[in-house]
């Protein structure tokens with residue numbers, strides 16, 4: 001089994017893309033409107049930032065959740081025992097952003113959010129009627145003017161060989177949000193767990209855009225769209241000396257949006273952040 005790569009410009013792209021989301025929780029687009037040069041420049045410049053001491057001036061704010069999360073702080077996936085081998089920076093347009101990186105990353109944030117609205121319309125238009133009936137407002141409206149969509153710049157440092165035996169770059173987890181939009185990283189490693197319980201490499205050619213379902217869309221669709229488990233495995237050989245940079249945009253509805261009869265965005269998020277140990 002493989003995740004198909006869908007040509008964004010093809011006439012049947014919306015159907016093929018949504019079918020892939022339904023089957024695997026993941027969809028991969030090529031020929032999409034997000035500039036490769038922009039993504040490459042973000043990778044290069046944030047890599048330098050992570051290697052510098054400047055990052056320590058932006059230590060994350062536990063209330064607002066913006067800023068720099070060091071390796072020591074970084075998440076332990078739900079059910080995992082070891083911390084992930086990663087550090088990251090949370091970008092929100094209203095949050096702290098290093099000034100020299102700001103214009104570029106905000107331009108990406110805006111472009112990716114705009115594409116995300118279109119993809120949510122694809123999902124909505126290709127949901128069976130009984131599923132679409134469950135959406136308490138149009139999916140794209142859920143993220144309109146939201147302050148909650150989170151752009152995470154991730155740095156997985158080279159492996160030193162001193163890592164704890166079971167620790168991996170990102171332990172198996174599901175995303176909390178509606179949809180995640182992720183340009184292929186500069187190094188491989190992302191895998192998704194299939195229905196057959198096998199780990200499958202997500203296509204990762206530079207220039208691909210990877211989209212996956214998060215728990216909030218699973219909740220809003222009554223389970224029709226699966227929030228599938230994924231992870232980032234450790235590289236071996238020469239690749240272990242390389243950093244990996246990636247750039248997931250986690251689409252989050254406004255706080256008051258009702259995902260389902262049980263949850264709003266706010267109540268759902270709080271429950272999940274507590275499980276991750278990043279909020280008390």
Ligand SMILES: O=C(O)CCC(=O)C(=O)O
Nearest residue numbers: 154170185190232246248
């Ligand atoms: O780095 C990646 O490729 C994926 C990261 C991820 O799954 C996450 O941060 O939720």
Ligand SMILES: [Fe+2]
Nearest residue numbers: 173174175230
């Ligand atoms: Fe994830």
